[in-house]
Amino acid sequence: MTDLDQNTEQLIFRAARKVFTLKGYNGARMQEIADEAGINKALLHYYFRNKDKLFEGVFGDVLKTLFPGLTNILTADLPLFEKIPLFVCQYIDILTNNPEIAGFVLYELRLNPQRLVGNMRDIGIDMNLIRSQIESEVAAGIIRPVKPEHLIANLISMTIFPFIARPVLMSVAGMDEVHYTKFIEERKRIVPETIIQSLKPIQ
Amino acid sequence: MTDLDQNTEQLIFRAARKVFTLKGYNGARMQEIADEAGINKALLHYYFRNKDKLFEGVFGDVLKTLFPGLTNILTADLPLFEKIPLFVCQYIDILTNNPEIAGFVLYELRLNPQRLVGNMRDIGIDMNLIRSQIESEVAAGIIRPVKPEHLIANLISMTIFPFIARPVLMSVAGMDEVHYTKFIEERKRIVPETIIQSLKPIQ
DNA sequence: GTCTATAAACAGATAGAC
DNA sequence: GTCTATCTGTTTATAGAC
Numbered sequence: 001m002t003d004l005d006q007n008t009e010q011l012i013f014r015a016a017r018k019v020f021t022l023k024g025y026n027g028a029r030m031q032e033i034a035d036e037a038g039i040n041k042a043l044l045h046y047y048f049r050n051k052d053k054l055f056e057g058v059f060g061d062v063l064k065t066l067f068p069g070l071t072n073i074l075t076a077d078l079p080l081f082e083k084i085p086l087f088v089c090q091y092i093d094i095l096t097n098n099p100e101i102a103g104f105v106l107y108e109l110r111l112n113p114q115r116l117v118g119n120m121r122d123i124g125i126d127m128n129l130i131r132s133q134i135e136s137e138v139a140a141g142i143i144r145p146v147k148p149e150h151l152i153a154n155l156i157s158m159t160i161f162p163f164i165a166r167p168v169l170m171s172v173a174g175m176d177e178v179h180y181t182k183f184i185e186e187r188k189r190i191v192p193e194t195i196i197q198s199l200k201p202i203q
Numbered sequence: 204m205t206d207l208d209q210n211t212e213q214l215i216f217r218a219a220r221k222v223f224t225l226k227g228y229n230g231a232r233m234q235e236i237a238d239e240a241g242i243n244k245a246l247l248h249y250y251f252r253n254k255d256k257l258f259e260g261v262f263g264d265v266l267k268t269l270f271p272g273l274t275n276i277l278t279a280d281l282p283l284f285e286k287i288p289l290f291v292c293q294y295i296d297i298l299t300n301n302p303e304i305a306g307f308v309l310y311e312l313r314l315n316p317q318r319l320v321g322n323m324r325d326i327g328i329d330m331n332l333i334r335s336q337i338e339s340e341v342a343a344g345i346i347r348p349v350k351p352e353h354l355i356a357n358l359i360s361m362t363i364f365p366f367i368a369r370p371v372l373m374s375v376a377g378m379d380e381v382h383y384t385k386f387i388e389e390r391k392r393i394v395p396e397t398i399i400q401s402l403k404p405i406q
Numbered sequence: 407g408t409c410t411a412t413a414a415a416c417a418g419a420t421a422g423a424c
Numbered sequence: 425g426t427c428t429a430t431c432t433g434t435t436t437a438t439a440g441a442c
């Protein structure tokens with residue numbers, strides 16, 4: 001493989017990632033990907049056989065952008081009240097740089113949940129680890145009891161949803177682009193605060 | 204118009220709603236809608252001219268399922284601590300009966316945000332009303348100060364997201380169908396509890 | 407490796423019989 | 425109103441020249 005091969009392949013891949021995440025599998029056109037990459041349609045098939053294979057590659061790549069950080073922070077050896085702000089900040093930064101990938105992944109997974117199967121390793125969180133951390137912090141009187149599924153669901157929901165629902169939130173709350181950007185930045189503080197307040201024991 | 208006309212039209216419309224919400228605009232096929240309705244493809248065009256017009260109808264219908272309840276409860280004349288559980292319960296019931304519409308609407312809106320334009324009346328929430336309610340409850344010492352955008356975002360996020368992220372949540376938390384159903388039912392209690400705890404003034 | 411040209415399949419839409 | 429048959433444009437994919 002020459003340098004040129006790799007460059008073209010990467011060029012195509014990046015173009016494909018852009019078009020697929022923006023338009024979805026069904027909305028994406030091989031022609032548009034070729035145009036975006038500045039090459040010919042036939043080359044897509046030369047490097048990636050067909051649309052499905054190209055998509056699989058992109059989808060796996062996007063999952064890698066989205067999940068490993070999640071798993072690592074959530075299972076790190078830190079108190080919950082430190083983990084949570086870390087998680088939120090890192091995730092909001094990732095999504096600010098890739099605003100469309102959350103909606104893209106969740107939508108494609110609903111159309112075709114099997115797509116998870118091949119990528120399970122990157123995604124699974126050790127719930128028992130989180131469960132035992134909760135138990136020990138409850139025992140120490142730091143937090144109130146909470147089911148790990150709900151804690152994780154609350155955390156992920158409040159962090160990710162504003163990116164998926166951007167147009168609706170802007171419309172419902174009457175925000176423009178500038179307000180929305182500020183709003184997202186504020187959530188780095190608001191989301192951890194909301195969860196931590198809800199976890200504090202009643203005095 | 205005879206009875207038969209109306210029946211066929213409704214038959215088509217329901218079939219279209221099912222296929223569009225399940226597959227999205229780009230993934231839906233006129234043939235599949237016709238099959239689902241048990242009629243011929245040509246009839247779709249007889250009743251609804253083209254795919255776009257049929258979709259517009261369905262999309263407006265889905266918005267009506269999703270939004271009016273939201274607006275009405277959030278602007279009702281009730282204390283926040285009563286409004287919030289009401290909102291969550293009603294919304295979870297709607298989404299339990301229509302599990303795919305939240306993801307459908309948000310995705311189609313991201314592909315084409317202009318679709319909101321024609322339906323703005325159903326959707327807009329009077330943020331000033333909520334803002335002044337927050338102010339008066341803060342003044343009365345019932346809640347801590349909070350920006351209305353963030354309160355609404357937290358509420359909607361935690362309520363809706365678990366339906367959009369169903370496959371991921373099930374995978375991440377290792378849930379099966381039964382666990383997931385129970386999990387969703389539990390959220391009617393957990394979500395209001397989380398928000399209300401986070402709003403309570405520090406004693 | 408990269409291109410042009412084209413095949414092959416599909417999907418939306420229409421014509422016209424009943 | 426409902427159907428079958430068909431047209432038209434689009435889209436994925438391949439053949440083959442360079």
